[in-house]
Amino acid sequence: MTDPILETRNLTYTYAPKTANEVTAIREISVAIERGTLVGIIGHTGSGKSTLIEHFNGLKKATSGVVLLDGRDIWENKKEIRQVRFRVGVCFQYPEYQLFEETVYKDVAFGPKNMGLSEEEIDRRVREVLSFVGLEERYLELSPFDLSGGEKRRVAIAGIMAMEPQVLVLDEPCAGLDPKGRATVLAMIENYQKTTGSTVVVVSHSMEDIASIADRILVMNKAGLAFFGTVEEVFSHAEALVAMGLDIPQMTQLCLKLRARGFDLPETFYTVEQAHGAILACLKKEGTA
Amino acid sequence: MNDYIQFQNVTFAYEIEGEAPKPVLKDFSLNVYAGEFVAVLGHNGCGKSTVAKLCNGIELPQKGKVLVDGLDTADEEKLLTIRQRVGMVFQNPDNQIVATIVEDDVAFGPENLGVDPSEIRRRVDDALKRVDMYDFRRFEPHNLSGGQKQRVAIAGVIAMQPACIVLDEPTAMLDPRGRKDVMETVKMLNREHGITVVLITHYMDEAAQADRVVVMDHGKVLLDGTPRQVFARGETLKQAGLDVPQATALAALLQRDGLDVPADVLTVDELADAIAAAKR
Ligand SMILES: Nc1ncnc2c1ncn2[C@@H]1O[C@H](COP(=O)(O)OP(=O)(O)OP(=O)(O)O)[C@@H](O)[C@H]1O
Ligand SMILES: Nc1ncnc2c1ncn2[C@@H]1O[C@H](COP(=O)(O)OP(=O)(O)OP(=O)(O)O)[C@@H](O)[C@H]1O
Ligand SMILES: [Mg+2]
Ligand SMILES: [Mg+2]
DSSP, rough: OOOOEEEEEEEEEEEEESSOOOOOEEEEEEEEETOOOEEEEEETTTHHHHHHHHTTTSSSSOOOEEETTTEEEEEEEEGEEEEEEEHEEHHHHSSTOOOOOOSHHHHHHHHHHHHOOOHHHHHHHHHHHHHTTOOOOOGGOOOOGGGGHHHHHHHHHHHHHOOOSSSSEETTTTTTTOOOHHHHHHHHHHHHHHHHHHHHEEEOOOHHHHHOSSSSEEEETEEEEEEEHHHHHHOOOHHHHHHHHHOOOOEEEEEEHHHHTOOOOOOOOHEEEEEEEEHHHHHTTTOOO | OOOEEEEEEEOOOOOTTSSSOOOEEEEEEEEEOOOTTEEEOOOSSSSSHHHHHHHHTSSOOSEEEEEETTTTTTTTGHHHHHHHHEEEEOSSEEEEEEESSSHHHHHHHHHHTTTOHHHHHHHHHHHHHHTGGGTTTTSSSSOOOHHHHHHHHHHHHHHHSSEEEEEETTTTTTHHHHHHHHHHHHHHHHHHHHEEEHHHHHHEEEEESSSSEEEEETTTEEEEOHHHHHHEEEOOOOOOTTOOOHHHHHHHHHHHTOOOOOOOSSHHHHHHHHHHHOOO
16 A cells, blocks of 8 residues: 655754754654555654654755655645645644634634635634534634633644645644543544545654554654554564653553463553453453453 | 642632633632642643642732732732742743753742852752753753753753742653653652642643642532542543543453452552452
8 A cells, every 4th residue: 555645755854054053853754654544653852753744834844855745845836835735734732833813713714714715614614623622612702812721722723624634734732631622632633534534643742642543653763763653563662662762552551561460462452442352351261250 | 737828719810801700710729738749630721720820929819818838929028939939830831931041041040049159050950950951951942842841941940949849731742751750850859858749730640649639620629639539530530521540441441340450540550460460
């Protein structure tokens, strides 16, 4: 199966080149993201995740290397970068960087408006997407700056989703959300991928969240690409991940601990649901439960 | 036990132009005891950050009182003392960073307290090492990644050595090791230096490490107890937009299936022990 929608080839980006503060934040990154998949990105603090995804829609221009969208260099024609930004929507790590309009309504309507959609269509999308992220009608006329941290996050995600991009890129979408909001947003992301067939890229520090939604996981380490594979492949490298400042999901830790105590658990589990099924099956087989 | 921070029947509303104030906190009372480590949980918008801002007089109650070590936050003359005693780590580190070089930023707090320069040097180095940012001491904070900024903000408050630290979602942007390090540092400051800690978090497994968990819901205290007591109330927590740690959730499922595991396990280790014991 290779039908990549987004591809990077030898992507390198250096901040403040030729100064004392020069930092190469990503180095020679080549990855191909398959159409319609959900890719999770993990990596230690400062490993280059945000820098990488800001290249996907041309918010940053690589020092060297290229980004291909549907096989075409996104910078091939500079005038088309605007179109690229409608097709690849990037939601920032800090929602504060993205919210600037007077009201929540205007903020979420900003993207669709830029795309030149009709008033009715904009209105439909704004209302739909806000209820999707769990914000009631009364928020529409509030200033985004007067919201709590988690409320701002929801508005920022809604603003990108309202553009209905082909590739939805979210940097830490669940940071600062309460558990219910976290579950809602994760379900919403999966739902967006399944119903629209869009491609989704999610950056997260939560191994549990990534394990529960991703088809493939990309691991960044010190500006380089460490792993890119299925959930199973990536989380089989427990020691390497821990050495990089990462971890394996809590339920996977449990799986390894139980195996070490002689439990026969042929399939590794990653979520509470999977753990529940696997442990019951194991105990049944041994005649305990 | 002595009270360190007291919220006495506090009512608080933000002023929004052209709108009737809608109280975020209504007749809210809470005592934080000297030397304890308390975690505060609650749904988005329930008022946690507001509580934090009331702790050192950034906001003042419209009704009721907030006392810090017996000092009223509404008493302007006491405000400086209060801010020396209660250090804050804000939800967004950008709101906290004041200097253009990382180490100056960390030194800012102790400098303001009039700490001796050589002592400042020692504290800054120590604090930066604790959060694993020593190598970045000469960097400009605005050039750091999200998690790196958050670590600098935490170093800043450690260097102040206040009697009490209020941390508003300090680990929201940190990698797994960073989260562990912050939790270890917070516990160390609490246990070894007797610093009172108020930790606001959305991570249930972090709250499980505190001495006490306070659960807020729409500006009120919904639950208040030890982590085991609070996380035994899975249904109530879910209704309030919260959850229990994953290990606790799995224990409850297994128990429902008739397996002999206690429902109040909090960690993966405890759960592994319990499942192994149930098998025998
Ligand atoms: N504006 C900037 N100027 C100079 N260096 C920067 C800038 N932004 C980021 N960096 C550096 O680039 C590296 C990668 O940063 P990036 O923000 O991509 O990391 P990240 O993986 O997203 O981290 P986090 O998990 O903390 O968000 C870091 O070492 C950081 O210090
Ligand atoms: N500056 C402000 N002006 C007006 N209203 C505000 C302001 N800050 C917060 N609010 C409102 O007050 C309520 C409580 O906000 P607060 O920031 O204390 O919530 P929180 O519990 O910290 O939420 P979160 O988990 O999302 O950070 C929210 O409904 C929010 O919209
Ligand atoms: Mg980042
Ligand atoms: Mg808050």
